[in-house]
Amino acid sequence: MAVRAKTLPVPADPLACCAPVSVDALDEDTAVLLAQSFAALADPIRLRLLSFITSAEGEVCACDLVEPSGRSQPTVSHHMKILVDAGLVTREKRGLWVWYRPVPARLDALRAALG
Amino acid sequence: MAVRAKTLPVPADPLACCAPVSVDALDEDTAVLLAQSFAALADPIRLRLLSFITSAEGEVCACDLVEPSGRSQPTVSHHMKILVDAGLVTREKRGLWVWYRPVPARLDALRAALG
DNA sequence: CGAATAGATCGATGATCGTCAATGGATTCT
DNA sequence: AGAATCCATTGACGATCATCGATCTATTCG
Numbered sequence: 084m085a086v087r088a089k090t091l092p093v094p095a096d097p098l099a100c101c102a103p104v105s106v107d108a109l110d111e112d113t114a115v116l117l118a119q120s121f122a123a124l125a126d127p128i129r130l131r132l133l134s135f136i137t138s139a140e141g142e143v144c145a146c147d148l149v150e151p152s153g154r155s156q157p158t159v160s161h162h163m164k165i166l167v168d169a170g171l172v173t174r175e176k177r178g179l180w181v182w183y184r185p186v187p188a189r190l191d192a193l194r195a196a197l198g
Numbered sequence: 199m200a201v202r203a204k205t206l207p208v209p210a211d212p213l214a215c216c217a218p219v220s221v222d223a224l225d226e227d228t229a230v231l232l233a234q235s236f237a238a239l240a241d242p243i244r245l246r247l248l249s250f251i252t253s254a255e256g257e258v259c260a261c262d263l264v265e266p267s268g269r270s271q272p273t274v275s276h277h278m279k280i281l282v283d284a285g286l287v288t289r290e291k292r293g294l295w296v297w298y299r300p301v302p303a304r305l306d307a308l309r310a311a312l313g
Numbered sequence: 314c315g316a317a318t319a320g321a322t323c324g325a326t327g328a329t330c331g332t333c334a335a336t337g338g339a340t341t342c343t
Numbered sequence: 344a345g346a347a348t349c350c351a352t353t354g355a356c357g358a359t360c361a362t363c364g365a366t367c368t369a370t371t372c373g
Binding site for chain 3: 276
């Protein structure tokens with residue numbers, strides 16, 4: 084790169100090729116956390132599963148996710164675990180069935196991170 | 199799953215375990231496209247690179263992305279290509295340098311997809 | 314208790330991803 | 344033309360991921 088100090092902000096430098104990068108960019112730890120959340124959304128199946136849950140008012144039973152997703156039961160269970168671990172949905176077992184609910188606050192946080 | 203018609207909406211069924219899933223959930227093609235965009239955000243390095251670009255007003259030179267990211271030049275180039283292919287930033291070569299700009303409309307679209 | 318059901322976990326496999334050294338292409342300067 | 348600089352591409356490596364069949368656990372019902 085052109086002549087440029089490592090730490091920002093920097094004084095104007097006629098030799099530098101470009102404008103300085105903002106200091107208050109995403110720090111590394113925050114970036115890791117956000118990336119984990121976005122990774123949970125980086126799969127079409129999980130997006131559809133999440134859509135099933137958010138578009139229904141209230142909760143959705145796990146038993147109703149397997150067939151519309153077109154995947155096997157273990158695969159759906161795997162993906163739901165990822166969504167739960169990402170904090171995007173909550174999981175509650177009642178009797179023989181498992182119920183999922185969206186976590187709007189978490190979705191809000193991701194939306195905020197986009198700008 | 200419990201007794202349930204494949205196509206929704208369905209009439210109330212006392213044998214069904216749960217409430218019907220909404221019909222207007224994400225269709226598969228849209229889910230694939232969205233997942234590709236979110237996949238571009240599913241990496242801490244790319245989030246920081248994008249942050250560098252969006253937090254600076256105007257454009258950012260590629261030469262200023264390598265050092266703060268802590269990765270090699272080929273790795274940064276690889277990640278920037280992913281961001282460009284996802285439509286999140288634009289790439290413009292002027293002379294010896296390459297300049298990146300954010301694409302707010304694309305970020306808006308992702309934000310909208312989150313709810 | 315035993316049978317049946319819902320869902321999670323395990324194990325394996327093929328695909329994709331992040332990373333970097335080496336190299337190549339394009340542009341500017343002398 | 345020749346040297347230098349910026350950036351992309353290639354090739355290779357280990358790591359992670361998506362998927363499913365088989366199995367396990369927990370719960371309900373008879």
